[in-house]
Amino acid sequence: MHPEFKKSLERGEIEPAILPDGTPFVRDEITYYQATQGGINMYMGRFHSFSDVLRKHDALKISSELMDTAQATKADLLKQALLVMQTNPGQAQDCIREVLTIEDRINQRREFGLDVNQVYEISSIWYFSEEEDPAVIDKKTNKRKIESWMEFPELYGFFLRTLVGSFVPLSALVDKDILEYIQNLNLLEQLDLSRIALQYRTAGLKSGTNLLIASRLETLNAYENLIDLLSRNTTSILTHGSETEPKKEVTTP
Structure with missing residues (x-):
């Protein structure tokens, strides 16, 4: 247990998160917590991160991971273009x-403005385990949480109905056509990044950029x-999302 988590729990600032069926929010033997009084007692560091995610999605319509990967990749590509412009146009x-x-x-x-990723980014800040400092956001920890949660569709x-639905268009994010369009956008990005990664030498990609691309592809x-x-x-997303279902085996179609 993180020492700052223990202090916050003893002060009554955090509490176990509860699923709609009345059971604790537990996945992969990890119990998740949230700030008490509907988030009022959220530490400022976590609150600011929560607000930043909402602001970025509202203003940019894309996730931080996508933006970081795209920016680093574009910068390397442009530098490489300048480097070889005379010798290899x-x-x-x-x-x-x-x-x-x-x-x-x-x-x-950006024009579409919706992404399933937004649901999980918000939730990864709102819900935290006893191994986290309630006042601090760690991107790697949140990424691991999201990866774990995605194994439980x-x-x-639950996220949409109990929290995220207050900040994003709930009905749109359960629409089949919209989900399929998001999946198509993801597929195009996968193809682009995979193609660029295969040409990393001629593209002039730095090792850090390669790591960002690999993480984004995952x-x-x-x-x-x-x-x-x-x-x-x-x-059944909204009607059965509160049920505690057995873990599903996720395979690539």
């Missing part, structure tokens, strides 16, 4: 085309499996 043009493709994909997401409905793959399950069960 064809390669420079290829790099610039990839940058334009990335921009097109981002604009498509029933949690999507995220996209996980969401592909999740959205496939959700799109085939849209009628």
